[in-house]
Amino acid sequence: MINSEKFIVTKNPTLEDAAAIIGKVLVNKKILIIVGNFKVIYNGRASSNLEYGERILIVKSDGAILIHRSFGYEPVNWQPPGSILHVQKKSNILEISAIRHNPRETLKILFDKIFMISTFSLDDFADFNLFASEKDMHKAILLKPSLIEQGFKPISYEKKVDPGFIDVYGVDKNGKLVVIEVKRKIAGKYAVLQLAKYVTAIKRKSDRDVRGVLVAPNISKGIQNLLFSLELEFIALDPKKCANLLKKPKDKKLELFFNKTF
Amino acid sequence: MINSEKFIVTKNPTLEDAAAIIGKVLVNKKILIIVGNFKVIYNGRASSNLEYGERILIVKSDGAILIHRSFGYEPVNWQPPGSILHVQKKSNILEISAIRHNPRETLKILFDKIFMISTFSLDDFADFNLFASEKDMHKAILLKPSLIEQGFKPISYEKKVDPGFIDVYGVDKNGKLVVIEVKRKIAGKYAVLQLAKYVTAIKRKSDRDVRGVLVAPNISKGIQNLLFSLELEFIALDPKKCANLLKKPKDKKLELFFNKTF
DNA sequence: ACATACATCTCGCGA
DNA sequence: TCGCGAGGTGTATGT
Numbered sequence: 001m002i003n004s005e006k007f008i009v010t011k012n013p014t015l016e017d018a019a020a021i022i023g024k025v026l027v028n029k030k031i032l033i034i035v036g037n038f039k040v041i042y043n044g045r046a047s048s049n050l051e052y053g054e055r056i057l058i059v060k061s062d063g064a065i066l067i068h069r070s071f072g073y074e075p076v077n078w079q080p081p082g083s084i085l086h087v088q089k090k091s092n093i094l095e096i097s098a099i100r101h102n103p104r105e106t107l108k109i110l111f112d113k114i115f116m117i118s119t120f121s122l123d124d125f126a127d128f129n130l131f132a133s134e135k136d137m138h139k140a141i142l143l144k145p146s147l148i149e150q151g152f153k154p155i156s157y158e159k160k161v162d163p164g165f166i167d168v169y170g171v172d173k174n175g176k177l178v179v180i181e182v183k184r185k186i187a188g189k190y191a192v193l194q195l196a197k198y199v200t201a202i203k204r205k206s207d208r209d210v211r212g213v214l215v216a217p218n219i220s221k222g223i224q225n226l227l228f229s230l231e232l233e234f235i236a237l238d239p240k241k242c243a244n245l246l247k248k249p250k251d252k253k254l255e256l257f258f259n260k261t262f
Numbered sequence: 263m264i265n266s267e268k269f270i271v272t273k274n275p276t277l278e279d280a281a282a283i284i285g286k287v288l289v290n291k292k293i294l295i296i297v298g299n300f301k302v303i304y305n306g307r308a309s310s311n312l313e314y315g316e317r318i319l320i321v322k323s324d325g326a327i328l329i330h331r332s333f334g335y336e337p338v339n340w341q342p343p344g345s346i347l348h349v350q351k352k353s354n355i356l357e358i359s360a361i362r363h364n365p366r367e368t369l370k371i372l373f374d375k376i377f378m379i380s381t382f383s384l385d386d387f388a389d390f391n392l393f394a395s396e397k398d399m400h401k402a403i404l405l406k407p408s409l410i411e412q413g414f415k416p417i418s419y420e421k422k423v424d425p426g427f428i429d430v431y432g433v434d435k436n437g438k439l440v441v442i443e444v445k446r447k448i449a450g451k452y453a454v455l456q457l458a459k460y461v462t463a464i465k466r467k468s469d470r471d472v473r474g475v476l477v478a479p480n481i482s483k484g485i486q487n488l489l490f491s492l493e494l495e496f497i498a499l500d501p502k503k504c505a506n507l508l509k510k511p512k513d514k515k516l517e518l519f520f521n522k523t524f
Numbered sequence: 525a526c527a528t529a530c531a532t533c534t535c536g537c538g539a
Numbered sequence: 540t541c542g543c544g545a546g547g548t549g550t551a552t553g554t
Contacts, residue, residue: 007297007378011269011271044547045394046395046446047394049390053385054385055384056295060332066335070322070383071324073340074546074548081333081335103547115382118380120297122297124316124332125315126315127313128310129310130308133530134529134530134531163528184531185531189543194529221542243308304532305532306532336550342532342534365532395547396545397545426544450527482526482528484527
């Protein structure tokens with residue numbers, strides 16, 4: 001229970017003791033994990049009610065709040081970073097409330113039993129690196145346009161048109177304009193509609209021939225017909241292959257490319 | 263440390279002790295919370311790397327895995343329910359790995375220090391009730407069609423068309439067909455495209471006049487023009503108002519309505 | 525602040 | 540199993 005300890009763990013505290021511990025944590029911006037029996041009331045964009053049951057509450061240093069049941073990936077209730085917390089003891093209940101603004105949303109957590117409280121800080125300054133995002137695919141195409149086809153030349157990246165952005169815009173070996181829509185997973189109906197919109201937007205502005213190309217690892221079954229009827233094309237490209245391309249020492253070339261202003 | 267305890271909390275265990283505790287938990291399908299210093303490697307749909315740092319690991323009864331840093335709503339790494347876990351001690355490192363199939367994805371967690379392990383079960387059988395969902399708006403419209411306009415009569419609910427479902431389909435006081443697309447928050451471009459698709463699908467099948475109506479609390483700014491050019495309409499409806507309507511004793515009437523097969 | 529689009533989205537429903 | 544759409548989606552990136 002000495003405050004200099006990195007970890008303070010208290011089992012089966014009284015609600016009074018719990019209130020004191022939590023109060024200190026909220027001031028010190030430590031992390032808080034509570035396992036207990038509680039109910040949850042949420043009001044905001046929607047509302048929800050969850051009756052008493054045993055769950056896990058996590059309060060992070062930045063005010064993020066997560067309530068997890070014994071199953072599932074998602075928290076059953078939560079509050080995003082920046083929420084303001086209050087704790088108060090009311091007769092036989094310990095109430096933690098958290099408010100966010102814009103949109104205004106309130107979360108009330110009512111404990112009638114706490115099994116464990118744990119409070120601590122975390123030293124964690126590591127970078128998180130993710131590979132094979134859609135952006136990695138964009139970069140790979142710009143770095144090596146032959147991923148699309150021989151003779152393809154990119155003109156611009158994230159080109160603004162009518163209502164949105166064309167992922168990659170270029171010219172093929174015959175001088176036809178090429179509009180490319182990139183998806184990092186199997187492309188469905190919306191990807192095609194998006195592409196079609198961009199193609200028609202470009203066609204309105206130019207007399208030249210315009211090709212619309214959907215680039216993705218694959219397309220969903222029903223889409224082949226839709227693509228055909230809209231006179232659009234599909235070219236297969238795997239996001240992980242793109243990520244590997246970017247890991248190679250050619251990185252410098254890519255930097256140069258990205259430093260050019262289109 | 264006696265097994266009959268609901269909670270077992272161990273501070274600063276050796277990695278050997280930790281491995282033993284974790285091994286038992288995985289067999290007993292208990293919940294596991296570990297706070298420690300570890301790195302994380304993910305490979306699957308994408309890949310990621312997170313170097314050593316102090317974080318929280320949660321393993322749930324259903325195999326869901328969450329890794330949380332000291333900040334943010336989202337877990338930095340995770341594995342969904344149903345993942346298969348293994349634990350093993352390798353020289354000075356404790357490795358927990360979790361595999362899922364379809365898609366095949368692997369998560370490796372390498373500990374070099376554990377500050378706390380906590381294991382327990384949670385009794386939680388409460389229902390979670392959420393109000394003001396889009397479905398609540400559908401129900402409210404069916405219960406009280408005048409929310410759309412005087413004389414509107416619903417014909418069918420979630421009507422299957424070309425590639426998707428029309429939220430609510432009906433007839434207005436002049437006998438025109440009405441296709442309604444409902445959104446529970448400010449509607450943007452996609453909502454309009456969706457509605458437009460359904461309207462054209464209906465027009466292909468019928469000679470009657472067809473109206474397309476977007477129902478939402480509001481629409482984003484740029485959309486007004488798009489709606490106009492596509493000859494679609496907007497009607498404002500608040501999801502929370504709908505939820506309140508449904509809470510009233512008229513519930514029984516609604517049940518009757520929903521038990522009718524369209 | 526508002527709007528748009530991505531996400532290892534997750535989750536549920538239907539075919 | 541695949542495909543589609545909702546979500547208190549959250550999060551980043553513009554304008």
